[in-house]
Structures are given as C-alpha cells and as structure tokens.
Amino acid sequence: MSAATTPVLELRDVSKSFGPVVALRSGSLAVGAGSIHALVGENGAGKSTLVKVVAGVYRRDGGEFRLGGQPVDFASTAESKDAGVAVIYQEPTLFPDLSVTENIFMGRMPLGSGRLSGRRIDKGAMHAEATALFQRLGVHIDPRRPALGLSIADQQIIEIAKAISLDARLLIMDEPTAALSGNEVARLFAVARSLRDEGRALVFISHRFDEVFELCDTVTVMRDGSYISTDRVAETTESQIVAKMVGREVGDLFPKTVAEIGEVVLDVQNLETAGEFHGVSFQVRAGEIVGLAGLVGAGRSEIARAVFGVDAYDAGTVTLAGKPVPAHDPRGAIRAGMAFVPEDRRQQGLVIQGSVGKNIASVIRSRISKSGLITAGSEYAAARPWADRLEVKTNALDMKAATMSGGNQQKVVIAKWLATNPKLLIIDEPTRGIDVGTKAEVHRLLSELAGQGLAILMISSELPEVLGMADRVLVVREGQITADIARDDATPENVMAAATRSSEKAS
Ligand SMILES: Nc1ncnc2c1ncn2[C@@H]1O[C@H](COP(=O)(O)OP(=O)(O)OP(=O)(O)O)[C@@H](O)[C@H]1O
Ligand SMILES: [Mg+2]
Structure with a gap:
C-alpha cells in the first residue's frame, strides 16, 4: 500500500x-x-x-x-x-x-x-x-x-x-x-x-x-x-x-515471593466425571499457589467447576480444611471457605446491570447485613478496599458494571471473591483481558495473599504466568493429571511435553 x-x-x-x-x-x-x-x-x-x-x-x-x-x-x-x-x-x-x-x-x-x-x-x-x-x-x-x-x-x-x-x-x-x-x-x-x-x-x-x-x-x-x-x-x-x-514504570510481572507452605487446605481424591476427567487427586496447602496447566479443553476448568460444586461429579471426594465439601453445592463450598473466579466472568461472575459496589459485595451479603438490612452504604464500605486494591477504574461504586471497560469488569469479579476472605481461591485465567500494568498488580496480590496463608489453585493458559507464579505445576491432559512438577523443576519444555504428549507412545 x-x-x-x-x-x-x-x-x-x-x-x-x-x-x-x-x-x-x-x-x-x-x-x-x-x-x-x-x-x-x-x-x-x-x-x-x-x-x-x-x-x-x-x-x-x-x-x-x-x-x-x-x-x-x-x-x-x-x-x-x-x-x-x-x-x-x-x-x-x-x-x-x-x-x-x-x-x-x-x-x-x-x-x-x-x-x-x-x-x-x-x-x-x-x-x-x-x-x-x-x-x-x-x-x-x-x-x-x-x-x-x-x-x-x-x-x-x-x-x-x-x-x-x-x-x-x-x-x-x-x-x-x-x-x-x-x-x-x-x-x-x-x-x-x-x-x-x-x-x-x-x-x-x-x-x-x-x-x-x-x-x-x-x-x-x-x-x-x-x-x-x-x-x-x-x-x-x-x-x-x-x-x-x-506512561509510567510497570512493576515486574510475576513478583513471586516465597511463602511458608502450611497445612493441607484443599484435598481432592479420585474425582471423576464421565467423559471429562478421571482419577484426579491433588492437594493445595496454605500459602501455596498450585498452577493447573494444560491445553484449553484438557479439562482444567471442568475440574475447577466440579471442586467448587458448580457442576456435579460422578465419583471422588473434596475436602476443605479437613471437612468434606458437599458435592454440587456452590453455596456450601462458599460457606466452607472456597472462592471461585470463573473463566467466563461476564456471564458467570457478574450481575451486569448491578452496580460495581453491589457486585463486589454480593457474596458477602450475609456478613454485612447485620440486622437483615443491607444498605448501599454497607455494601460500598465492604467493596471499596478491594476496588481500590485492584485499581478498578471507576468514578463511583454505583456505576453500572455494564458500562465498565472489559478489563475493569474482570477486576470487579476478582474483588468480589476476595471480599469473602476465603481459605481457598480457585481462579481460572486470572489475568485474561487485563492490561499489563494491572496484570503485575494481580500477580502481586496473589503472591501476597498466598503469603498470608491463602491456598490458591490457579488455572492459566499462559505458560509464563504458571511458571512465574506457581509453587507447583499440575499438568492436565485429556482429563487426567499427567505431571506434578515442583517450581524449581518446571520449564516451558517439560510442562508443554506433559500437556501435549500423544497417548500413542511415551518413550
Ligand atoms: N456506556 C458507558 N457509560 C459510562 N461510562 C462508560 C461507558 N462506556 C465506557 N465507559 C467508560 O469509558 C472508559 C473507556 O472504556 P472502554 O470500554 O472504551 O475501554 P477499553 O480501552 O476498551 O478497555 P478494556 O481493555 O478494559 O476493554 C472506561 O472508563 C469506561 O468505564
Ligand atoms: Mg474494551
């Protein structure tokens, strides 16, 4: 031209x-x-x-x-x-x-x-x-x-x-x-x-x-x-x-700090859903970030959804902090201390016509409604620190989520779940659609939360994000965990190999 x-x-x-x-x-x-x-x-x-x-x-x-x-x-x-x-x-x-x-x-x-x-x-x-x-x-x-x-x-x-x-x-x-x-x-x-x-x-x-x-x-x-x-x-x-x-300096991506790894928080044993995944067993400890790597379609999101109870599963057990978590019961999972930031945030994570403040406060309703009455004031008071923390760029918390930019909507969903003060955070594609500056902020936040003892199960298709953030990488291929690699041993090559190795012949 x-x-x-x-x-x-x-x-x-x-x-x-x-x-x-x-x-x-x-x-x-x-x-x-x-x-x-x-x-x-x-x-x-x-x-x-x-x-x-x-x-x-x-x-x-x-x-x-x-x-x-x-x-x-x-x-x-x-x-x-x-x-x-x-x-x-x-x-x-x-x-x-x-x-x-x-x-x-x-x-x-x-x-x-x-x-x-x-x-x-x-x-x-x-x-x-x-x-x-x-x-x-x-x-x-x-x-x-x-x-x-x-x-x-x-x-x-x-x-x-x-x-x-x-x-x-x-x-x-x-x-x-x-x-x-x-x-x-x-x-x-x-x-x-x-x-x-x-x-x-x-x-x-x-x-x-x-x-x-x-x-x-x-x-x-x-x-x-x-x-x-x-x-x-x-x-x-x-x-x-x-x-x-x-227009300013961006902090390092993946500012991983070493946290003390504590007790087992999440214990998943032999989880199975016919046609999706089988024999899935793993643990996530307090302070630990476990990365769930694999190709899109390998079954990572399905496993996460079953653990949290959005979907039913056919067999297996999910235990949180020593207590069985009821199957197919997300409310029960939330009560037990789980938080889940889904992959498709706009459809699954957000009340698009609701205000930003309402969205962030929505899962902690029961905690902030002292007398059975929820005021906009109490919702916003609960939402504000998290909105600030994630740099949700909005003039006011009463702005409709629908009018926010795509990336800011995602931050609202993350903020909403962090406000529940969970023991385990399951986060599916934490920085998808999030710009480079905030990405560093989300990574810093995850790292810091792990440092405070939160157990984090992170699904990510971005290999640098998994390798940069996770203490341990579990690789899922065709509905099975095919590798469990410690942080220091994980390389792009061995993670990709475990994610893609054809089932014909493994040498
Ligand atoms: N209908 C609307 N009413 C009020 N504010 C709006 C509306 N649409 C967009 N905005 C605001 O305008 C700004 C620009 O939003 P826009 O969606 O264009 O950003 P973007 O560059 O596409 O961001 P992203 O990368 O997150 O998708 C944001 O602050 C957003 O909240
Ligand atoms: Mg946009």
Missing part, C-alpha cells in the same frame, strides 16, 4: 463522553486497505468506545470520522454495516435460539443488499451459502444448529462469516482471542491474514503483545482516551509500546 492511498478508516480527535465520564478524549486512527492494525492501551483507555463510534453504537461528540475518504456519521449499527463495517466484539452477540445460518443472514433476508436479495430465499440456499462461507474459512460448523452452546471461537467465526457475506471492507476485532485456545487463535489469524490479502482493512485489539507482533503490521497506542502514537510493528518493541501505554 502506498502512503498516498486513502485510508479505509480515518478518525481524528474523536471524542465521546457519558455524562461526566470522558471515555474518549481524542481518539485518532488511520487504517489502510490490506493492513492489520493493532490498537492497544490499558483497561479503560477508550479502545472499545472508539470501536463503538465506528460501529454506530455511539455517536461521537466531536472530531472527524471518514470511511474511504468520505465523512460519515452513523446513527445506528445498521448504517455502519451498510457502509461496510463489521465488528467482532469482546463478547459475541449472536442470538442463541436462532440457527447459525439465521444469525449470519439476520436482518438481511427481506431487505438486504447482499447477493441473496431480490429473490425469495429458501432455507436450503441459505444453509448452502453458510456452508460455503465456512469452507472458505476452513472451519466445520453445522449451519442448521442453534447458536446456543457454540464455543466462543465458533461464535466469532460466525460473526466473521457474516462480515464476509456482507463484503465488509473494514473488520474490527475487539479482543477476539481472549477466550480462544492456541489452535483457535491460529485459525482466526489465518482467516484474518486471508482477509488482509484480499485487500480489506482490519483492526485488532489485544492485550497480548505476542499476538500483536505476530499478526499486525502497524500499531496505535491509546492512553486515557487519547491517541498516543502509531508505529510500524517491525520498527518498535514491546517495551516501547508498554512505556507509551502506561
């Missing part, structure tokens, strides 16, 4: 406020055809707000906005779609009860401008079209099945199929990889590259720098709602980007 070419997308000094909250102060971004442009910044920097202006979700307060050189001003998402903009959000937005095909062609069947318009559409033709799209993307998804129950990866692919069928010239992906496994990320990247090679413009938002460096050619940094810089990826470094993002 020559520098003289008109960018597909051009934003200059775009601003957007919500009442007193300035979400976007001065957002600028220029993306050319045939380019994959990274947009990075801390939680709450304004990335998603910028995207939503382009998508027609919000109308900007000020600044310039051009598509293909033409000034535009979208009053609705439909207008933005018609202009060739497709957005894949942090959370897919499919209709669960509709079929995959219906989701792809949603809203375009009667008055669409695509190539299906102008004639009566029979379902068979639509399914065939969907199948053809999936073939092109190299994926296998049954177009007739409902969207309900599809993995996030597949839901995103459907959103992309929809974008292609609309012939979008600009595709924006807002943290698309946050919930994907390695293979799924590779598949998504292959699709993104082929769209780039067709001459489309792509915007990619991620907190993972390795992905930015692997996939993108250009990177724009935002901070506090404002544009900071744009560089060729080949001409910059991770530490330069981080410095621009945070």
Whole structure:
C-alpha cells in the first residue's frame, strides 16, 4: 500500500463522553486497505468506545470520522454495516435460539443488499451459502444448529462469516482471542491474514503483545482516551509500546515471593466425571499457589467447576480444611471457605446491570447485613478496599458494571471473591483481558495473599504466568493429571511435553 492511498478508516480527535465520564478524549486512527492494525492501551483507555463510534453504537461528540475518504456519521449499527463495517466484539452477540445460518443472514433476508436479495430465499440456499462461507474459512460448523452452546471461537467465526457475506471492507476485532485456545487463535489469524490479502482493512485489539507482533503490521497506542502514537510493528518493541501505554514504570510481572507452605487446605481424591476427567487427586496447602496447566479443553476448568460444586461429579471426594465439601453445592463450598473466579466472568461472575459496589459485595451479603438490612452504604464500605486494591477504574461504586471497560469488569469479579476472605481461591485465567500494568498488580496480590496463608489453585493458559507464579505445576491432559512438577523443576519444555504428549507412545 502506498502512503498516498486513502485510508479505509480515518478518525481524528474523536471524542465521546457519558455524562461526566470522558471515555474518549481524542481518539485518532488511520487504517489502510490490506493492513492489520493493532490498537492497544490499558483497561479503560477508550479502545472499545472508539470501536463503538465506528460501529454506530455511539455517536461521537466531536472530531472527524471518514470511511474511504468520505465523512460519515452513523446513527445506528445498521448504517455502519451498510457502509461496510463489521465488528467482532469482546463478547459475541449472536442470538442463541436462532440457527447459525439465521444469525449470519439476520436482518438481511427481506431487505438486504447482499447477493441473496431480490429473490425469495429458501432455507436450503441459505444453509448452502453458510456452508460455503465456512469452507472458505476452513472451519466445520453445522449451519442448521442453534447458536446456543457454540464455543466462543465458533461464535466469532460466525460473526466473521457474516462480515464476509456482507463484503465488509473494514473488520474490527475487539479482543477476539481472549477466550480462544492456541489452535483457535491460529485459525482466526489465518482467516484474518486471508482477509488482509484480499485487500480489506482490519483492526485488532489485544492485550497480548505476542499476538500483536505476530499478526499486525502497524500499531496505535491509546492512553486515557487519547491517541498516543502509531508505529510500524517491525520498527518498535514491546517495551516501547508498554512505556507509551502506561506512561509510567510497570512493576515486574510475576513478583513471586516465597511463602511458608502450611497445612493441607484443599484435598481432592479420585474425582471423576464421565467423559471429562478421571482419577484426579491433588492437594493445595496454605500459602501455596498450585498452577493447573494444560491445553484449553484438557479439562482444567471442568475440574475447577466440579471442586467448587458448580457442576456435579460422578465419583471422588473434596475436602476443605479437613471437612468434606458437599458435592454440587456452590453455596456450601462458599460457606466452607472456597472462592471461585470463573473463566467466563461476564456471564458467570457478574450481575451486569448491578452496580460495581453491589457486585463486589454480593457474596458477602450475609456478613454485612447485620440486622437483615443491607444498605448501599454497607455494601460500598465492604467493596471499596478491594476496588481500590485492584485499581478498578471507576468514578463511583454505583456505576453500572455494564458500562465498565472489559478489563475493569474482570477486576470487579476478582474483588468480589476476595471480599469473602476465603481459605481457598480457585481462579481460572486470572489475568485474561487485563492490561499489563494491572496484570503485575494481580500477580502481586496473589503472591501476597498466598503469603498470608491463602491456598490458591490457579488455572492459566499462559505458560509464563504458571511458571512465574506457581509453587507447583499440575499438568492436565485429556482429563487426567499427567505431571506434578515442583517450581524449581518446571520449564516451558517439560510442562508443554506433559500437556501435549500423544497417548500413542511415551518413550
Ligand atoms: N456506556 C458507558 N457509560 C459510562 N461510562 C462508560 C461507558 N462506556 C465506557 N465507559 C467508560 O469509558 C472508559 C473507556 O472504556 P472502554 O470500554 O472504551 O475501554 P477499553 O480501552 O476498551 O478497555 P478494556 O481493555 O478494559 O476493554 C472506561 O472508563 C469506561 O468505564
Ligand atoms: Mg474494551
């Protein structure tokens, strides 16, 4: 692409406020055809707000906005779609009860401008079209099945199929990889590259720098709602980007301090759920961080959910501080002293319409309601220290969780569970979607809590996080614990080997 070419997308000094909250102060971004442009910044920097202006979700307060050189001003998402903009959000937005095909062609069947318009559409033709799209993307998804129950990866692919069928010239992906496994990320990247090679413009938002460096050619940094810089990826470094993002020194990641390892807190024996995991036995001691490593889909989250009682299990026992924990009874588990920060925090961890303070205080209701009466004051008093601790960036605890940035929502869920003062913390992907500065803060916090005697079971797909934080690494493969490696012996090689060794032959 020559520098003289008109960018597909051009934003200059775009601003957007919500009442007193300035979400976007001065957002600028220029993306050319045939380019994959990274947009990075801390939680709450304004990335998603910028995207939503382009998508027609919000109308900007000020600044310039051009598509293909033409000034535009979208009053609705439909207008933005018609202009060739497709957005894949942090959370897919499919209709669960509709079929995959219906989701792809949603809203375009009667008055669409695509190539299906102008004639009566029979379902068979639509399914065939969907199948053809999936073939092109190299994926296998049954177009007739409902969207309900599809993995996030597949839901995103459907959103992309929809974008292609609309012939979008600009595709924006807002943290698309946050919930994907390695293979799924590779598949998504292959699709993104082929769209780039067709001459489309792509915007990619991620907190993972390795992905930015692997996939993108250009990177724009935002901070506090404002544009900071744009560089060729080949001409910059991770530490330069981080410095621009945070505008201050970031503490070391994985500031592991050695804690005294005490009594057994969690004792799991022979846990089994048919088809998911079997013969799972392990212990976590006071002050110990045990990392549960393995590939996505190996059964780590399933084991965690069974231990906490969200899911039932078929056989085995769970004991906490010497007392049996009732099966399939999360309330009982909480009473026994367990806390569980789930993987899918938005769906499982947060009352999205509730305030931040309510969310944080929700599990400690019984403790703070002295006379059976819970006042907003008592909730906020309980929530405040944890919100501050995790740097939940919100003007007030009465802000709705739904209006917080994605990363800040995650911090609220973590804060909520820490406020229960648990004996055991099970945390699934502790820093997914969390920016680099807060990541260090979460790690410091986990380390410190372990130092105070908390037992921590940490599931993480990020190997550096597991190796950096855990006293002991348990590797799960195909529903079984295949290795138990002490901190000093754990290396990326031996953990990966235990996670991936094929069952054919182990030498
Ligand atoms: N509808 C809204 N009402 C009030 N405030 C909002 C609204 N939407 C966003 N904000 C605020 O604007 C700021 C920017 O949020 P935004 O979601 O754009 O951040 P982000 O860069 O995408 O962060 P993350 O990396 O955590 O996803 C945040 O402080 C957020 O709380
Ligand atoms: Mg966001």
